[in-house]
Amino acid sequence: METTGTRRSSAWLLGVWGLTRVVLLLFVFKVYVFPGPDVTSDVSVIYQGWYDVLRTGTFPLDDVTWQYPPAGALAILSPALVFWLDYPSAFFVLAFTADLAVLLLLLNGGLRRGRTLRGAAVWVAGVPLLGPTVYARYDVMVTAVAVAALLAGARHPRLMGALTAFGAMLKVWPVLLLLAARSRAAWAWAAVTAGALAAVFALAMPGAFAFLTFQRDRGTEVESLGALVFHVARQYGWSGEVLLNYGSVEFLGPYVDVVSKASLGLSCLAFGWLLLWRLRARRFEAHTVAEAAFVAVLMFTTTSRVISPQYMVWLVGLAAVCLCFRESRMRLPVALVLAACLATVLEFPVWFSHVVASDGLGVTLLFLRNGLLVLATVLAARVLWRSTVIRPASVAVPAQPTRPRETSLPS
Template sequence: MTVGTGTRVRGSRGLCLAVWGLSRAVLLLCVFKVFTVPGPDVTSDVSVIYRGWYEVLRAGSFPLDDVTWQYPPAAALAVLSPDLLPFLEYASAFFVLVLLCDALVFGLLLYAGGRPGMREAGTWLWVVGVPLLGPTVYARYDLMVTAVAVAALLAGVRHPRVLGALAAFGTLLKVWPVLLLVGTARGGETRRAWSSAAVTAAVLALAAAVALPGAFAFLTFQRDRGLEIESLGALVFHVARQFGWEGRVELRYGSMEFAGPHVALVSTLALALSVLAFGWLLVWRLRARTFAVHTPADAAFTAVLLFTVTSRVISPQYLVWPLGLAAVCLVFRGGRMGRPAGLVLVATAVTLLEFPLGFAHVVASDAEGVALMAVRNGLLVAAALDAGRRLWRDTVPRVRREPATGISRDGRADTPASAP
C-alpha cells in the first residue's frame, strides 16, 4: 500500500467514524427525549413493556399471562441485560447497551472491510442506514439480534462452527437468525455449521426450560397473531377502506392489526406465501452448486427479505435485520447484492416517514398512509425479488442446450448450421 493510498484509507475510516459518532449521538438524544420526534412515543416499549417483563422474569417465570410476550426464551437475556449497568435506570441502561451493540457491528464491519479482498461499502451502509430508522432502532432489542447475526456471518468465513453456534443463539433470541444457515457451502462446512447450531440450540433450549417455566409459551401467542397494518397483506384492507370495507384497526398482541371481514383469509394467504418462499429456498439449496465466500451472506439476506415481506407482521424495527445482512453482503468485493441493498436502504428511510412520523395516516388509511405503505412494501418486494434472482444466477449453473439435430430426407443426420 502506497503512502497516498494509506492516507486515503485512514481518511475514509476517520470520516466513517465521525459520521457514526455524530448520528448515534443524535439517536441517543432522541431516546433520552432531549429532542422530541413527532408521533407516538417509541421509548414506551422499553420503559413500560420491557420493564414489566423484566420484573416478571426476575421473579422467576416467563410472562405467561402477557400475550405481547412473543419471543423465544433467550429474549429474556435482552430484557434482563440492563442489570449489566446497575448504576443506570432501566431504560437508560437499555439504550446504552443497544448503542454498544451498534458499535460492535460498526467495528466488525470496519475491521472486515479493511481485509484483503474486502471493502468498506458495508460499513457505510450500516453507518447511514441505522439512523434512518430514527429512535425506534434504539428502543427495541432487534439491533442486539442483528449484532449476533452480523458476527455470525463474518466469523463463518473461517469458522463454520462459530457461525452455527451464533446462529442458534440468535434463533433463540428472535427466530429469524436460523436463516443464516441456509447458504453454507455443501459438504464439511454445512455439516460443521449445522451440527454446531443443533447442539447449541438444544443446550440453550434445555437450559431455558429448566431455569424458568413457560419458556415456549410464545409459540401460542405467535400463532394467534393477526394481520398487522404495516404488513404487505394489509395493503388490501388499506385500499378496501377507501371503498367502504367494514373492518377496523385494533391494538392486539402489542401492535395495530386489522380486524373484520376477510382478514383471516388474507392472513392465510400470507402464510401460504411464506410456505412458497420456503419452497423456493429449498429448491435453490438443492440446485445451487457454486458457493463463494459471499454466498452465505447473500443467501441469508435473500431469505430474510423473503420471509419479511410475506410475514403477517412488518414492524418498523424489522428493517434493521436486512440492513445488517446487506451490510455484510457489501463487505465482500465479489458480492452481488448492491442493488437490493440500496432498495432496502431507501425502504428504511420511508419506514421512518410512516413510523413514527406518519403513523396516524397509516392507522387512518388515508391517501398519505396508503402511499407510504405501498412505497415501503413495494421497495421490500422489489429488493426480495431482485436478491433472489441474483442469488440464483450467481450459484445455480445454467443448463446448456445442445444444438438440435434432425434427419434429412435422404436418411442422414443433419448437422448444426455452425458445424464445419
C-alpha cells in the same frame, strides 16, 4: 498493509457514525422529541414489565405480547449489567453499544483481502434512516449476533453455528443464516448450541416455550403487505376495525383471516423457492452465505403478516455484510432496502396516525415502502439464482464433415 485512503475512510465512517448516533441518543433520552408517537414506551412500559417478571425466575406467562424465544429473556434482563442507571437509560446504552459492535465488526471485516468498507457505510447510513426506534427495541442486539455469525462463517464455521443458534434463540429469524452453509461443523454446532440453550431454559424457567402459542389469534398488522388490502377496502366501506392487538396495531374483522392465510401461503412459497435454490445451487463463493441469508430474510419479512419497523434493522445488517464482499452483486437490492428504511421512518413514527387512518398519505407511504421491499426481494432473488445456479451446458451438435469440392483442370 493498510493504506492512507483506507485509514481516512475508516475515520470518516467512525465520525459520521458518532454524529448520527449522538442524535439518536438525544431522541431516545428525550432531549429532543421525535415526531409521532413515543417509540420509547415499549422499553419503559413493556420491556421493564417483562424485566420485573423475568427476575423472579419465570417467563411472563399471562402476557400474550411475549412472543420471543427463551433467550430473548437475556436481552430484556441485560440492562441489569448497567445497574447504576434506570432501566430505560441502561437499555438505550446497551442498544448503542450493540450498534457500535456491528460497526467495528464491519470495519474489521471490510479491511481483509477481497473485502471493502462499503458494508460499514451501509450500516452507518441505514440505521439513522430508521430513527430512534432502533435504540428502543432489542433487534439491534440480535442483528449484532447475526453480523458476527456471518462474518465468522468462512474461517470459523463452528463459531458461526454457535452464534447462529444463539441468535435464533433470541429471535427466530437468524436460523436463516445457515441456508447456504456447507460446513457440517456449522450445522452441528448450531444444533448442539440450540439444544443446550433450550434445555437450560426449559429446566430453569417455567414457560420457556409458551410464546409458540401466543400468535395464533393475531390479525394482520397495519404496516404489512397484506394490510394494503384493508387500507384500500376501508375506502369502500369495509366494516373491520384497527385495534392494538398482541402488541401491535392490527386489522381485525371480515376476511382478515383470509389475508393472514394468504400471507402464510406466500411465506410457504418463499420457503419452497429457497429449498429449490439450495438444491440447484452449485457455485458457492465467499459472499454466497451472506447473500442467501439476505434474500431469505427479505422474503420472510416481506411476506409476513407483521412488518414492524424494527425488522428493517435485520435487513440493514445483512445488507451491510453482503457489501463487505467486493464481489457481491447485491448493490441495487441494498439501495432499495435503504430507500425502504427512509419510507419506514416516515410511516412510523412520523406519520403513523395517517397509516392508522388509512388516508391518502398513509396508504401512499405503505405502498411505497412495501413496494420497495417487494422489488428488492425479487431482484435479490434473481441475483442469487443467476450467480449460483449453473445452467446446463447446451449439447453441441457435431458438425457434418464437408466433402471437398471437385474441381476440373482446364483443358
